[in-house]
Amino acid sequence: MVRREVPNYVRIHDTLKEEVEKGIWKIGQRLPSERDLAERFAVSRMTARQAVTALAEEGILDRRVGSGTYVASRRVREKMRGTTSFTDIITSQGKVPSTEVLSYLKTAPNEVECEKLNISKKDLIIRMERIRYADSVPICFEVASIPYSLVRNFDKRSITSNFFKTLVEHDYVISHSEQVVSAKKASTEIAEYLKTRAGSAILGVTQVSYLSDATAFEYVLSQYVGDRFEFYLER
Amino acid sequence: MVRREVPNYVRIHDTLKEEVEKGIWKIGQRLPSERDLAERFAVSRMTARQAVTALAEEGILDRRVGSGTYVASRRVREKMRGTTSFTDIITSQGKVPSTEVLSYLKTAPNEVECEKLNISKKDLIIRMERIRYADSVPICFEVASIPYSLVRNFDKRSITSNFFKTLVEHDYVISHSEQVVSAKKASTEIAEYLKTRAGSAILGVTQVSYLSDATAFEYVLSQYVGDRFEFYLER
DNA sequence: AAGTGGTCTAGACCACGGT
DNA sequence: CCGTGGTCTAGACCACTTG
Numbered sequence: 001m002v003r004r005e006v007p008n009y010v011r012i013h014d015t016l017k018e019e020v021e022k023g024i025w026k027i028g029q030r031l032p033s034e035r036d037l038a039e040r041f042a043v044s045r046m047t048a049r050q051a052v053t054a055l056a057e058e059g060i061l062d063r064r065v066g067s068g069t070y071v072a073s074r075r076v077r078e079k080m081r082g083t084t085s086f087t088d089i090i091t092s093q094g095k096v097p098s099t100e101v102l103s104y105l106k107t108a109p110n111e112v113e114c115e116k117l118n119i120s121k122k123d124l125i126i127r128m129e130r131i132r133y134a135d136s137v138p139i140c141f142e143v144a145s146i147p148y149s150l151v152r153n154f155d156k157r158s159i160t161s162n163f164f165k166t167l168v169e170h171d172y173v174i175s176h177s178e179q180v181v182s183a184k185k186a187s188t189e190i191a192e193y194l195k196t197r198a199g200s201a202i203l204g205v206t207q208v209s210y211l212s213d214a215t216a217f218e219y220v221l222s223q224y225v226g227d228r229f230e231f232y233l234e235r
Numbered sequence: 236m237v238r239r240e241v242p243n244y245v246r247i248h249d250t251l252k253e254e255v256e257k258g259i260w261k262i263g264q265r266l267p268s269e270r271d272l273a274e275r276f277a278v279s280r281m282t283a284r285q286a287v288t289a290l291a292e293e294g295i296l297d298r299r300v301g302s303g304t305y306v307a308s309r310r311v312r313e314k315m316r317g318t319t320s321f322t323d324i325i326t327s328q329g330k331v332p333s334t335e336v337l338s339y340l341k342t343a344p345n346e347v348e349c350e351k352l353n354i355s356k357k358d359l360i361i362r363m364e365r366i367r368y369a370d371s372v373p374i375c376f377e378v379a380s381i382p383y384s385l386v387r388n389f390d391k392r393s394i395t396s397n398f399f400k401t402l403v404e405h406d407y408v409i410s411h412s413e414q415v416v417s418a419k420k421a422s423t424e425i426a427e428y429l430k431t432r433a434g435s436a437i438l439g440v441t442q443v444s445y446l447s448d449a450t451a452f453e454y455v456l457s458q459y460v461g462d463r464f465e466f467y468l469e470r
Numbered sequence: 471a472a473g474t475g476g477t478c479t480a481g482a483c484c485a486c487g488g489t
Numbered sequence: 490c491c492g493t494g495g496t497c498t499a500g501a502c503c504a505c506t507t508g
Contacts, residue, residue: 007477030489033493044479046281049494065494066487179468183418183438183461201436203418226418226436233414233468242496265508268474279498284475300475301505 012041012051020060020071030068031061086132086140095134101160102129102193106148113145116208116219124148126159131193138194139229142222150217163218173212180206181231186223194225201226247276247286255295255306265303266296321367321375330369336395337364337428341383348380351443351454359383361394366428373429374464377457385452402452409452412444416466421458429460436461 016037019025032040038048052069055061062072090097109117109125117125125145132140144163151159158166167174182204191198203224208216251272254260267275273283287304290296297307325332344352344360352360360380367375379398386394393401402409417439426433438459443451 009477035493044481046480047478050477052494063494064487064489066485066492068487068489068493070489180465181416181438181468182465183436183459185436185461199434201418201420203416203438224418226420230415230417233416244496270474279500281499282497285496287475298475299506301473301507303474303506303508 008041008043009047009050009054012037012043012048013054015041016051016055017058017060020055025071027071027073030070033068090134090139093134098133098136099161100131100133102131104128104156104160109145113219116206117145117147117216119147126151128160130160134228137228138196138225140222140224141190141193142220144221145219146217150215167211167217172217174217175210175212175214177207177209183226186225190223194223196225203229203231205231243276243278244282244285244289247272247278247283248289250276251286251290252293252295255290260306262306262308264306266305268303325369325374328369333368333371334396335366335368337366339363339391339395344380348454351441352380352382352451354382361386363395365395369463372463373431373460375457375459376425376428377455380454381452385450398453402446407446407452410445410449412442414440414442416440418461421460425458429458431460438464438466440466 016025016031025031031037034045034049034052037052038045041048052061052063056063056069059072062070064070087097105127106124107127109119109121109123109127113119113125113127114121114123119125125148127143127145129141129143131138132142146159146163154166154170164174184202184204186194186196186198186200186202188198190202191200203226205220205222205224207218207220207222209218209220211217251260251266260266266272269280269284269287272287273280276283287296287298291298291304294307297305299305322332340362341359342362344354344356344358344362348354348360348362349356349358354360360383362378362380364376364378366373367377381394381398389401389405399409419437419439421429421431421433421435421437423433425437426435438461440455440457440459442453442455442457444453444455446452
């Protein structure tokens, strides 16, 4: 066996996923059987199967016993992704997302930030306030806090825009996030930022995101204008 | 091979899960290796592995390469369960949940109900309005709609209380649900039901639940008092 | 060095669906 | 009937941790 950096089943998974995205396999179309895929990739059926299993769990493929494996509908595929990023959600609605950075500070963490990020009061954080827009309409005000130790060597732009992507490019492995969703009323300050009235309904989301070693790398407090945004979830 | 109703790996999964719940394997304790489990259940390692894989994906077990498979912490296990039922959430906060049924009708569906439940205007539904309490404090007003065809042979009580359990007992297989979460303000009527002020913040959740054959079996519109309830999610 | 989980093989039999 | 996915076997080698 040749020395591999990536397991065969991951390679097959990625290849098939790419082929579905490129439209080589159309929605609803039947893929080659597991036996044929095994032959194509020169692996055993169990290995090909492991790749297909992952794709089916991601909602990209749909298995039917006795019939075959099919490309799942786009609707199912998008649903399976679950709550996606702000950028993705706005884009999928045919609108143009944008972000205004109101502030960007290197500072000492407050008590909530210490607790959520599991750091000490002596540590430092980057704290930034942003407003997110869809077609120039303000949708969300958010405060993001990031341990400074993690981003010491990053430039500002790689933190303020697509921070997740930056982390991945530096070989950090993002694991999961916890969210708490609640409803409240807009404060005068927030209402002004979001061009709505004080006391209007706000959807509040606090999110803590973790790396694979269980380090909390970001704590975000978001406030969405109630009548301009809603979350879709599936379980 | 003996005729099986249940695959071996499911049987092994269920047995191990039960043993973890009973405390036969304590939190943090190492389980027998996959090879030992295979021997114990008289199956191949791949089959034992399939059971352990499922348990690891459920967050019940924690695999460590080169070390072993361990019982995950309760915290992880509970988080993995994701948003649980109202009853579970309230109970876990040490409060007593209760439900008041305001109305229970067999009636024609409105347009939203037809769309969400994928039925025709000629079909009938059961529609019920309920208020849910934690320690006698109103938390939520909800309207639930269920296709009548599905519950023709059920008595009222088996529908109004723990409907999901009733379905399972009648061999229906519940698959998944879709939810949309939003924030709005309380109407005068809802505020009265929930003993709060008109215009106070409300967390709105609409949920459509599906059986394994993709039949929608329940559409629920819930309105939670914003300052008495919040949702926890993990992805 | 010994044991663990991660990956993989080259087969096999089954129930189910009709591509 | 024939091909499909679902399940299963009895091995194997690897990289990793050290119970």
